[in-house]
Amino acid sequence: MQSEILPQTDKDRVIIQITDTHLMDKPDAEFVGINPEESFHAVMDDIQQRYKNIDLILHTGDLAQAAFPETYARYLEYMQRFGVDFYQIPGNHDNINLFPFHSPEPIPAVIELDQWRIILLNSAVGGRTDGNIQTEQLVHLKRLLEQLRDKFILIACHHNPFDMHSKWLDQHKLKNADELKAVLEPFDNIKAVLHGHVHQESYNLWNGIQFISTPATCVQFKPLSQEFSFDPIAPGYRCLHLKANGEFETSVHRLDHFKVTINEEISGY
Numbered sequence: 165m166q167s168e169i170l171p172q173t174d175k176d177r178v179i180i181q182i183t184d185t186h187l188m189d190k191p192d193a194e195f196v197g198i199n200p201e202e203s204f205h206a207v208m209d210d211i212q213q214r215y216k217n218i219d220l221i222l223h224t225g226d227l228a229q230a231a232f233p234e235t236y237a238r239y240l241e242y243m244q245r246f247g248v249d250f251y252q253i254p255g256n257h258d259n260i261n262l263f264p265f266h267s268p269e270p271i272p273a274v275i276e277l278d279q280w281r282i283i284l285l286n287s288a289v290g291g292r293t294d295g296n297i298q299t300e301q302l303v304h305l306k307r308l309l310e311q312l313r314d315k316f317i318l319i320a321c322h323h324n325p326f327d328m329h330s331k332w333l334d335q336h337k338l339k340n341a342d343e344l345k346a347v348l349e350p351f352d353n354i355k356a357v358l359h360g361h362v363h364q365e366s367y368n369l370w371n372g373i374q375f376i377s378t379p380a381t382c383v384q385f386k387p388l389s390q391e392f393s394f395d396p397i398a399p400g401y402r403c404l405h406l407k408a409n410g411e412f413e414t415s416v417h418r419l420d421h422f423k424v425t426i427n428e429e430i431s432g433y
């Protein structure tokens with residue numbers, strides 16, 4: 165898990181994870197002292213410069229901070245112009261009723277990429293900051309995993325199933341992580357669970373599955389902080405190279421020339 169650009173072979177599939185764009189309804193509006201539209205576009209420019217053959221871009225939620233129709237419309241229009249297949253799952257700040265899902269709720273969408281399958285879950289619960297994957301969705305997930313035993317699996321949800329050892333943040337984690345783990349436990353072909361929400365990079369290995377989080381495209385949270393705290397490091401994104409043999413490599417990139425000025429008066433999220 166280095167931060168250099170990974171060498172790509174012809175058989176690799178390349179996916180980019182972006183997360184927590186927190187877009188406002190107006191493109192010039194600020195969120196906690198930075199313009200999330202600007203930092204999101206700077207991230208996308210960096211992706212375009214570094215990676216030429218991207219199979220898809222996956223957004224793991226909190227697409228909107230101001231969850232209005234115009235926010236989602238502007239995002240979709242931008243991504244369509246970007247010209248790479250893209251998918252998104254909702255976060256706690258999103259409006260479930262406006263969110264551009266890829267399959268009718270609560271059925272998880274499944275993306276096919278050679279021998280790989282990426283399963284998109286919704287862990288956002290209307291009106292709540294913490295997460296929950298509803299039972300009906302877990303039943304669908306179990307059935308899917310039984311059908312896909314001969315494939316390599318990636319799963320995406322917004323909320324962190326594991327503690328970040330950060331008291332304020334962990335009260336907002338995926339509350340039924342044990343139920344999710346009980347569904348995943350019998351399968352040995354699940355390679356990773358990708359999530360957002362925590363605005364920082366992290367890795368947890370459980371039962372042969374990597375649980376991976378990725379920096380937000382806007383403000384970052386300070387790792388291991390017991391109280392709410394911003395981290396003045398640059399926004400970023402993640403690249404994953406999926407191999408034909410079921411292995412994968414991943415790295416995080418952060419913007420080189422993006423100065424983050426944080427509004428210190430903000431004391432909560």
Ligand SMILES: [Fe+2]
Pocket residue numbers: 184186225226255361362363380
């Ligand atoms: Fe977020």
